[in-house]
Amino acid sequence: MYKRKAAGGVLSIFSSDLLYYQPSLAYYYLHHHGSALARYLCHRRRHVRSDCACAPSEKRAASCSFPNPSVSTNVKLSAARTIKAGETFDGKNLRYGRGVKCGGQKEGGTKDAVFILESGATLANAVIGxxxxxxxxxxxxxxxxxxxxxxxxxxxxxxxxxxxxxxxxGGGAKSASDKVVQHNGGGLVKIDSYCVQDFGKLYRSCGNCGTQVKRQVQISNIIARNGKLLAGVNSNFGDVATIDQDELVHQPDIGVRHVPGQQQGRRADDADQEHGQRQF
Structure with missing residues (x-):
């Protein structure tokens, strides 16, 4: 099923298999069990139904102008840098890395991160190399x-x-063969004013974590280019993906996929990751 909120042109998807957005037709195509069900929904420009009550959203334009700091200022961390609870780290638009070669889709762990943020921490103005x-x-x-x-x-x-x-x-990500944001815990993730290019999924709710819960994601003001899915969520755990299409710029075939997550299984935490068990 789907849910449309009255204001702001916001669409919440609960349990359809795949959502396609066709700007030229102002249609949302919901494919469920192989059959297409077309619903004419609220469109952000001219094709607005009288009962839709769409209203302009706050303008917070995303940017795809990726910064390119001088190589001479690169910061190579020998270990993950921890930002303590409640603290803010301003990266001053420098490039940060670990001085290692990417291992591809081999699952790593927290110790392999560039930054670790404790509860309430903020990371701002940084480039991850x-x-x-x-x-x-x-x-x-x-x-x-x-x-x-x-x-x-x-x-x-x-x-x-x-x-x-x-x-x-703000910010953005390029060349993610699989996921940009991996949601392994609970609660809500908000992604706003973001640019994503050449990607598999912008967001994925973990499908094989040992402890599974309902997760939520809100996606707004996104520029998405050359990707497969904006969000992948678990229908059997009640995940909710909410997309504000008012400022959504993307190719027609990027949407939301709902797939069943695993009900049971050993937790894909750092211990499992050391043995190569991937989260999906």
């Missing part, structure tokens, strides 16, 4: 603001909070 594996790990609710990933390795951002809200605002 190609010489790393695990990007940024949030151990609790965190804020990631204007952080750019030049070449995503396994994942760019891993969310491990048990509850609460993590916010990813």
């Amino acid at each position: 190609t010489d790393q594996n695990e990007g940024v790990h949030c151990q609790g609710p965190c804020t990631i603001r204007n952080v750019w990933f030049e070449d995503v390795c396994e994942d760019a951002i891993t969310i491990r909070q048990s509850s609460g809200t993590s916010t990813i605002t």
Whole structure:
């Protein structure tokens, strides 16, 4: 099923298999069990139904102008840098890495991250280079603001909070063969004013974590180019993906896929990751 909110042109998807957006037709195609069900929904420009009550959303334009700091200022970390609870780290738009070659889709762990954010921590104004594996790990609710990933390795951002809200605002990610944001914990993830290019999934709710819970994601003001899915969520756990299409710029065949996650199984945590068990 789907749910349409009255204001702001916001669409919440609960349990359809795949969502396609066709701007030229102002249609959303929901494919369920191989059959197409077309619903004419609220469109952000001219094709607006009288009962839709769409209203302009706040303008927070995403940018795909990836910064390119001088190589001479690169920061190579010998170990993951931890940002303590409640603290803010301003990366001053420098490039950060670990001085290692990307291991591809071989699952890593928190120790392989560039930054580890404790509960309530903020990482701002940083470029994550190609010489790393695990990007940024949030151990609790965190804020990631204007952080750019030049070449995503396994994942760019891993969310491990048990509850609460993590916010990813501004910045962007390129060349993610699989996922940009991996949501392993609970709660809500907000992704706003973000640019993603050449990617598999912008967001994925973990499908094989040992402890499975309902997860939520809100996606707004996104520029998405050459990708497969904006969000992958688990229908059998009640995950909710909410997309504000008012400022959504993407190719027609990027949408939301709902797939059943595993009900049981050994937790794909750091111990499992050391043995190569991938999260999906």
